Amino acid sequence: MKYALMIWHGEEHSEPPDEIDAWPDHKAWMDDLVARGVFKGGARLRPTATTKVRVRDGETLVSDGPYAETKDLIGGFLVIECAHLDEAIEIAAGHPFAAFGTVEVRPVWE
Numbered sequence: 767m768k769y770a771l772m773i774w775h776g777e778e779h780s781e782p783p784d785e786i787d788a789w790p791d792h793k794a795w796m797d798d799l800v801a802r803g804v805f806k807g808g809a810r811l812r813p814t815a816t817t818k819v820r821v822r823d824g825e826t827l828v829s830d831g832p833y834a835e836t837k838d839l840i841g842g843f844l845v846i847e848c849a850h851l852d853e854a855i856e857i858a859a860g861h862p863f864a865a866f867g868t869v870e871v872r873p874v875w876e
Contacts, residue, residue, distance in 0.1 A: 767849075768846065768847045768874040769845070769846050769874060770843055770845055770871075770872045771845075771846060771858050772840050772872065773841050773842045773844075773868075773869055773870075774863075775841050775866065777839065779863065782810070783810040799844075805844065805846060807845045808844030809842060811841055811842050818830075841863070845874065
């Protein structure tokens, strides 16, 4: 089964991907996912300033962000493929950001 891991953290951790990739514990974690063959993709997201699009009664409404009404934001996501939820939880617990943020584990419809 595929799972999306959404990495939640505070604004103080808005480092670009190349900086995070240089963290030894993050590199070791990613290398393990690749070696196990469970990593299927993902991306680091830019800080909360975004564009929001909604369609209401046929009208496209565009607004500028940020929209987070919380001090945490989704800073990135990964897609992994595991045999079961326990394995996905074990992988999520190993993410370095789990020590100060949250790693949300969500099953993916296929």
